[in-house]
Every structure is written in structure tokens, then in C-alpha cells.
Amino acid sequence: QKEVEQDPGPLSVPEGAIVSLNCTYSNSAFQYFMWYRQYSRKGPELLMYTYSSGNKEDGRFTAQVDKSSKYISLFIRDSQPSDSATYLCAMPGRSGGYNKLIFGAGTRLAVHP
Amino acid sequence: KAGVTQTPRYLIKTRGQQVTLSCSPISGHRSVSWYQQTPGQGLQFLFEYFSETQRNKGNFPGRFSGRQFSNSRSEMNVSTLELGDSALYLCASSLGQEKDTQYFGPGTRLTVL
Numbered sequence: 568q569k570e571v572e573q574d575p576g577p578l579s580v581p582e583g584a585i586v587s588l589n590c591t592y593s594n595s596a597f598q599y600f601m602w603y604r605q606y607s608r609k610g611p612e613l614l615m616y617t618y619s620s621g622n623k624e625d626g627r628f629t630a631q632v633d634k635s636s637k638y639i640s641l642f643i644r645d646s647q648p649s650d651s652a653t654y655l656c657a658m659p660g661r662s663g664g665y666n667k668l669i670f671g672a673g674t675r676l677a678v679h680p
Numbered sequence: 681k682a683g684v685t686q687t688p689r690y691l692i693k694t695r696g697q698q699v700t701l702s703c704s705p706i707s708g709h710r711s712v713s714w715y716q717q718t719p720g721q722g723l724q725f726l727f728e729y730f731s732e733t734q735r736n737k738g739n740f741p742g743r744f745s746g747r748q749f750s751n752s753r754s755e756m757n758v759s760t761l762e763l764g765d766s767a768l769y770l771c772a773s774s775l776g777q778e779k780d781t782q783y784f785g786p787g788t789r790l791t792v793l
Binding site for chain 2: 599603608609610611612613616655657659660666667668669670671672673
């Protein structure tokens with residue numbers, strides 16, 4: 568079993584829809600969580616970064632963490648065609664390996680006009 | 681501020697050859713991490729260098745090696761290439777402390793024939 572599980576999709580939604588992207592993880596030692604966005608032929612870029620359980624909002628994006636269930640989510644409101652990309656959840660490795668990110672498989676999202 | 685740059689962007693090699701990839705981090709960043717991205721395995725951590733020392737290592741064979749220079753630029757070498765080494769190789773730079781954001785380059789697309 569992988570340490571971080573993420574449905575690879577693809578996910579296809581109409582413009583304006585609310586998108587929900589999810590990851591589960593197995594290691595309860597993970598303390599903080601990241602969402603990266605990767606456009607085709609580009610490197611991943613950090614979207615959201617959160618420590619604690621609960622919600623964190625940034626514009627149209629909301630990151631949600633439920634440590635008791637080992638479940639994290641990214642919500643995109645009013646989705647736009649420019650949101651079409653692959654979304655990857657990531658967590659830093661254990662004990663000092665904090666630059667050793669463990670990524671989910673990535674969910675490919677397509678937002679249609 | 682210039683972003684992370686990687687050279688070359690595309691590379692074609694044959695089995696058995698070796699290859700060297702280069703990464704120039706953002707100015708002031710002392711940590712460089714390398715990742716391999718494939719459709720089957722996703723993004724996987726290779727190793728991290730900080731101040732010219734390997735600080736973390738992933739689960740890759742010894743054919744994969746790297747180094748970092750005093751100006752923080754890093755190189756990654758793969759010897760005796762195999763077909764399965766075909767991938768996008770990404771490097772990421774950061775200041776190197778816990779919770780610092782990692783900034784990814786555009787990657788080098790390696791094809792092994």
C-alpha cells in the first residue's frame with residue numbers, strides 16, 4: 568500500500584462547478600500537507616500549504632485536513648478552464664526528511680467552458 | 681527573481697549510456713532535491729543536497745547519483761541507462777529549512793531507446 572493514495576481521475580467538470588480533490592494517507596506522523604498544481608510540460612507549483620486539521624481558504628481554493636481520518640481535500644470553487652491541470656497532494660517524509668516530499672499520484676482535472 | 685532552471689529540457693539516449701542533468705536553483709537557495717516523474721509511479725523522490733552534502737536519499741539504485749557545487753547548482757547522473765529510466769526529471773530548490781516552500785523547475789524529459 569502506498570503511503571499517499573490519490574485517485575488519478577481524469578475529472579471533467581463544466582466551468583463554474585465546485586471541484587473536490589482528495590487524498591488519503593497512512594502515516595499518522597505526517598504533520599503538514601501540501602497541494603501542488605502542475606500544468607502540462609511544466610513543473611509542479613505550490614498552491615496550498617496547511618498544518619492543522621480544519622479548513623484553510625485562499626481565494627477560490629480551500630484545503631481541508633482531517634487527521635483523525637487521515638484524509639485531505641482541496642476544493643475549487645467557480646472552476647475556470649485555466650484550472651485545468653494535474654493536482655498533486657504531497658507530504659514531507661519522516662524524521663528530518665522534510666524536503667523529501669511524498670506525492671500522491673495526481674488527479675488530472677479538465678474544466679470545460 | 682529567476683526561477684529554477686534545468687538543462688537540457690529534452691534528451692534522448694540509448695540503453696547502456698550515461699546521462700548528466702543539470703539544475704540551477706533560485707538564487708540564495710541552498711537545498712536542491714531531485715524527483716523522477718513517470719506515468720506509472722508518479723513523482724518519486726531521488727535525493728536532496730544541502731550545502732554540497734547529500735542530506736536525504738530515496739529508494740533508487742546506485743546508478744542514480746548526484747552532487748552539488750559550492751554555488752548550489754546541482755547535477756544528477758544516471759549510469760547504464762535502462763528503458764525504465766525514461767521519465768521527467770524534476771529538481772526543486774528551497775532555502776532548506778523545515779516548511780520552506782520547494783520551487784520546481786520545468787524538468788528534463790529523458791527518453792531511453
